[in-house]
Amino acid sequence: MLDLKFIRENPELVKQGIKNKNEKDRVDEILALDEKRRDLILQTDELKAKRNTVSQQVGQMKKSGQDASQIIAEMKNVSDQIALLDSQLNEVEEKLEDILMFVPNIPHHSVPVGKSSEDNVEIRQWLPEGFSFRKEDKFSDHIEIGKKLKILDFERGAKLSGSGFPLYLGKGATLERSLINFMLDYHLEYHGYSEIFPPFLVNRDSMKGTGQIPKMEEDMYYIEKDGLFPIPTAEVPITNIHRNEILNEKDLPVKYVGYSSCFRREAGSYGKESKGFLRVHQFNKVEMVKFVKPETSYDELEKLVNDAEDILKALQIPYRILMLCTGDLSFSAAKCYDIETWSPAENRWLESSSCSNFENFQARRANIRFRNEKTKKPEFVHTLNGSGLATSRLMVSLLENYQTPEGKVIVPKVLQKYTGFEIID
RNA sequence: GGAGAGAUGCUAGAGUGGUUGAAUAGGCUGGUCUCGAAAACCAGUGUGGCACUUGUUGUCACCGAGGGUUCGAAUCCCUCUCUCUCCGCCA
Numbered sequence: 285m286l287d288l289k290f291i292r293e294n295p296e297l298v299k300q301g302i303k304n305k306n307e308k309d310r311v312d313e314i315l316a317l318d319e320k321r322r323d324l325i326l327q328t329d330e331l332k333a334k335r336n337t338v339s340q341q342v343g344q345m346k347k348s349g350q351d352a353s354q355i356i357a358e359m360k361n362v363s364d365q366i367a368l369l370d371s372q373l374n375e376v377e378e379k380l381e382d383i384l385m386f387v388p389n390i391p392h393h394s395v396p397v398g399k400s401s402e403d404n405v406e407i408r409q410w411l412p413e414g415f416s417f418r419k420e421d422k423f424s425d426h427i428e429i430g431k432k433l434k435i436l437d438f439e440r441g442a443k444l445s446g447s448g449f450p451l452y453l454g455k456g457a458t459l460e461r462s463l464i465n466f467m468l469d470y471h472l473e474y475h476g477y478s479e480i481f482p483p484f485l486v487n488r489d490s491m492k493g494t495g496q497i498p499k500m501e502e503d504m505y506y507i508e509k510d511g512l513f514p515i516p517t518a519e520v521p522i523t524n525i526h527r528n529e530i531l532n533e534k535d536l537p538v539k540y541v542g543y544s545s546c547f548r549r550e551a552g553s554y555g556k557e558s559k560g561f562l563r564v565h566q567f568n569k570v571e572m573v574k575f576v577k578p579e580t581s582y583d584e585l586e587k588l589v590n591d592a593e594d595i596l597k598a599l600q601i602p603y604r605i606l607m608l609c610t611g612d613l614s615f616s617a618a619k620c621y622d623i624e625t626w627s628p629a630e631n632r633w634l635e636s637s638s639c640s641n642f643e644n645f646q647a648r649r650a651n652i653r654f655r656n657e658k659t660k661k662p663e664f665v666h667t668l669n670g671s672g673l674a675t676s677r678l679m680v681s682l683l684e685n686y687q688t689p690e691g692k693v694i695v696p697k698v699l700q701k702y703t704g705f706e707i708i709d
Numbered sequence: 710g711g712a713g714a715g716a717u718g719c720u721a722g723a724g725u726g727g728u729u730g731a732a733u734a735g736g737c738u739g740g741u742c743u744c745g746a747a748a749a750c751c752a753g754u755g756u757g758g759c760a761c762u763u764g765u766u767g768u769c770a771c772c773g774a775g776g777g778u779u780c781g782a783a784u785c786c787c788u789c790u791c792u793c794u795c796c797g798c799c800a
Contacts, residue, residue, distance in 0.1 A: 325759050329769045336769090339781040343727030352780080359780040530756095660738095662756075 301390025304610035389645040398609025425629035448565035462702030480542035482521035490524040493650030495616035518544035518571035537576040567676040581666035602626040625681035639670030
């Protein structure tokens, strides 16, 4: 959520930011409601002040045995007025809140202005030693590989739950589990994160806190009976750990890493991207979340990307880093890098990670602050998160890049101590 | 699922419907004392909104959340959430 005061003081900046995100701008509406709100506050505060002093008088009069019925009758009038104005104020504030919850974060000035993913900017590529884009070679795609080696079964997954619910078998299941454990261990050992194992179902307040709701509610699974949402990413529970809390400045940055299954309805996005692992309703992801001081958040973003990259370097999987343009940024993000891994069979890059700085957008929604040691005052933290990484797309790149001409798959060296085998055949 | 108890500041814990934004103790911060420390003593110690003469300013709101009663609510009433205890069920 954006600061109302900031919108009031920088309406043009906010309008431009929203426009660059291809979102509808309701700033004028907000400003009008804000003005009305402040006017009502002025009126009610004055009346309440009057009520407070007079009510005290009544107490004293009664104590000394005087008759206060005259004043009480007058005050009843005042109270009725207060009630009326208060209900108007509530209405205005609710309306304002409703609109504000739909206002996106505005992009950082370093983000290139653009309309869609076409305008994203490639920052760098990393390729393993000896790697080449061998377009002429015949590569099996991950679906063929999975079927042939009996490690992935999308048909039976669909039987169990519907399309988009992958079923892993045998060494495929072991590989998936190993990948998750490897990534967690790596971030714990080399990057200084603390491990979290979060709940996979969260309440509405948590979903609001990180910004999935209300705007993206249609894309979320929802268990009506209990009012709970299966999480679309571990970002939601992990960021909300500190909802309504004030952290110590000396504890920052707080860095968490956690695994979760991720559940996404992907409403309305069926199409050519939907085969196999490319778009699924349930997948596994290791997520990094940071709570940091405002002045450090952009440095922390770079480090976050590096942390995710280290995993791919260790796995020897080719990738590239994109800086998303304003039009491709998500609702809550101010700046975001995507990491895409190479799929030789698809002959293109696949998004495997997304690392974002939300500045204080989520912190304001979720009321996550720290106490500034100099000023002694609480301030909003900046929150960041990044996938480190999602296994589904990564598994596509892994299987395809590590396939042998005989149709087997070699297990990346760093994973072998986790899997207990070196080859899938 | 059934029965009961509770939710107050950083913590513990008090609070006859009327200077209670909140006693008291502990903690924390600063000071006195000390070569230094401890002890003792003194002082300070919430958040948010709004206004303007932007101030050691004024005012409003906040005692789990939301409603209600009242001139006046931490205190009375209703609903919800959470925590704890006992019983049942259970990985």
